[in-house]
Amino acid sequence: MSNTHDDTIAALATAPGSGAVAIVRLSGNESQRIAEQICGAAPAPRRAELRAFRDASGELIDTGLALYFPGPDSYTGQDVVEFQIHGSPVISEWLLEAIVSAGARAAEPGEFTLRAFLNDKLDLAQAEAVADLVASHSRAAARAAGRSLSGSFSERVAAIQSSLTHLRVQLEAHLDFPDEEIDPESGAALQSSLRMTKQSIAQLQREAHRGVVLRDGLNLAIAGPPNAGKSSLLNRLAGYSAAIVTDIPGTTRDPLREHLVLDGLPITIVDTAGLRATTDPIEKEGLRRAHVELERADRVLWVSDVMQDIEATVAEARTSLSGLDKVSFVFNKIDLLDKPPSATQRLADNAVLESTGAPAVAVSALTGSGFENLTRHLKELAGWSENVEGSFSARRRHLDAIERALNHLDSAEPLLISQSELAAEELRNAQQSLSEVTGELTSDDLLGEIFSSFCIGK
Ligand SMILES: Nc1nc2c(ncn2[C@@H]2O[C@H](COP(=O)(O)OP(=O)(O)OP(=O)(O)O)[C@@H](O)[C@H]2O)c(=O)[nH]1
Numbered sequence: 001m002s003n004t005h006d007d008t009i010a011a012l013a014t015a016p017g018s019g020a021v022a023i024v025r026l027s028g029n030e031s032q033r034i035a036e037q038i039c040g041a042a043p044a045p046r047r048a049e050l051r052a053f054r055d056a057s058g059e060l061i062d063t064g065l066a067l068y069f070p071g072p073d074s075y076t077g078q079d080v081v082e083f084q085i086h087g088s089p090v091i092s093e094w095l096l097e098a099i100v101s102a103g104a105r106a107a108e109p110g111e112f113t114l115r116a117f118l119n120d121k122l123d124l125a126q127a128e129a130v131a132d133l134v135a136s137h138s139r140a141a142a143r144a145a146g147r148s149l150s151g152s153f154s155e156r157v158a159a160i161q162s163s164l165t166h167l168r169v170q171l172e173a174h175l176d177f178p179d180e181e182i183d184p185e186s187g188a189a190l191q192s193s194l195r196m197t198k199q200s201i202a203q204l205q206r207e208a209h210r211g212v213v214l215r216d217g218l219n220l221a222i223a224g225p226p227n228a229g230k231s232s233l234l235n236r237l238a239g240y241s242a243a244i245v246t247d248i249p250g251t252t253r254d255p256l257r258e259h260l261v262l263d264g265l266p267i268t269i270v271d272t273a274g275l276r277a278t279t280d281p282i283e284k285e286g287l288r289r290a291h292v293e294l295e296r297a298d299r300v301l302w303v304s305d306v307m308q309d310i311e312a313t314v315a316e317a318r319t320s321l322s323g324l325d326k327v328s329f330v331f332n333k334i335d336l337l338d339k340p341p342s343a344t345q346r347l348a349d350n351a352v353l354e355s356t357g358a359p360a361v362a363v364s365a366l367t368g369s370g371f372e373n374l375t376r377h378l379k380e381l382a383g384w385s386e387n388v389e390g391s392f393s394a395r396r397r398h399l400d401a402i403e404r405a406l407n408h409l410d411s412a413e414p415l416l417i418s419q420s421e422l423a424a425e426e427l428r429n430a431q432q433s434l435s436e437v438t439g440e441l442t443s444d445d446l447l448g449e450i451f452s453s454f455c456i457g458k
């Protein structure tokens with residue numbers, strides 16, 4: 001990543017390939033001069049002008065529209081020029097070549113948006129939302145990214161920052177008189193402000209978590225004994241016969257990944273080999289890969305045959321997985337019982353909840369019975385509700401920062417009155433953690449990591 005950020009960069013801003021129109025964009029000090037070289041006098045600011053674009057030898061490359069956005073009122077905050085040309089990869093490459101030989105440099109991924117960030121046109125959460133908007137897979141995700149881009153997320157962070165500042169001011173007032181005890185009334189006021197700020201951060205954390213799911217989807221893995229109906233479950237969720245199903249135990253070997261959208265909720269789900277002791281080297285490798293997937297997943301659906309004893313199922317899950325904290329039990333094949341699905345669901349709830357606290361769903365992958373409960377359960381796991389209006393997109397990086405802020409406030413709480421100086425330090429740290437979301441304090445390494453995942457020209 002370039003360190004100067006004021007040299008002139010150029011890139012194709014539209015998707016590569018053929019199309020009706022392609023846009024080549026320039027940003028930096030030399031934009032205007034380079035534009036003059038390519039198409040005569042630079043166009044009037046913010047007016048589309050029809051021009052002929054020529055290379056250094058004077059040969060006509062194409063005719064199209066040129067636009068000039070003088071800094072600082074441009075996307076990047078610098079002088080920006082856009083050329084709209086016919087959407088041929090040959091034309092855009094030729095034009096880019098001419099622009100580079102006129103003095104520009106080919107832009108790196110995300111470099112336009114990085115400049116917008118460095119010139120305070122966007123904060124970091126907004127800049128990340130640009131990439132999330134471009135990459136969004138559902139309308140809900142696009143709306144959420146749009147909201148983050150317009151500043152909804154950043155405003156929430158700013159509001160918490162300002163209550164933290166207020167809290168610090170209250171506390172610092174007492175620090176000036178270390179020998180005096182904080183009077184009970186002020187102490188109570190401080191405690192209550194801290195608790196309210198904590199509640200706001202916890203609320204932000206829940207919403208940011210939903211924002212992460214909107215962006216990344218829910219990562220599920222299906223596990224369980226052979227023949228339980230794991231692949232059948234995947235097929236029913238995917239809506240087609242993605243995985244091979246047979247009555248031979250040990251059918252699935254390789255993990256099989258599917259991407260699906262369930263009532264708007266994006267889900268990545270991976271089917272794995274049935275877990276059992278084996279000497280077959282192929283199956284052994286399948287089991288090793290299954291365990292890698294189970295480690296990675298946000299949630300494991302432990303699928304078992306409902307005819308099997310529930311206690312035995314729970315014991316088996318417990319020994320096969322390192323813990324049951326991210327497990328939901330799915331009792332399959334309820335069509336084989338002569339009880340109605342709701343009675344089976346109640347039985348499963350009672351038996352599993354009592355012994356593990358884990359949720360349980362009773363289904364039939366064969367008939368589809370119980371899948372409305374499974375869908376509801378998955379949406380609950382994701383914090384997903386029909387009403388995702390108002391939510392914003394977020395990333396795991398943001399969640400980490402918010403969690404650290406919350407931890408600092410947890411540490412501050414018992415120290416608030418008795419060891420105010422230490423509490424003040426925790427409040428400062430909480431603010432610092434939160435500021436990572438919007439990027440007031442960000443290392444070059446982190447910026448490099450974030451912007452390099454953008455597309456070129458963005
Ligand atoms: N009656 C009934 N049979 C089912 C149901 N789900 C799966 N089966 C049957 O159970 C057998 C095993 O199904 P699979 O989906 O291959 O099971 P699996 O857990 O993926 O098995 P492995 O890949 O071998 O671990 C097949 O004969 C399925 O038709 C169900 O809900 N009801």
Ligand SMILES: [Mg+2]
Pocket residue numbers: 230231232243244251252271272273274
């Ligand atoms: Mg299978």
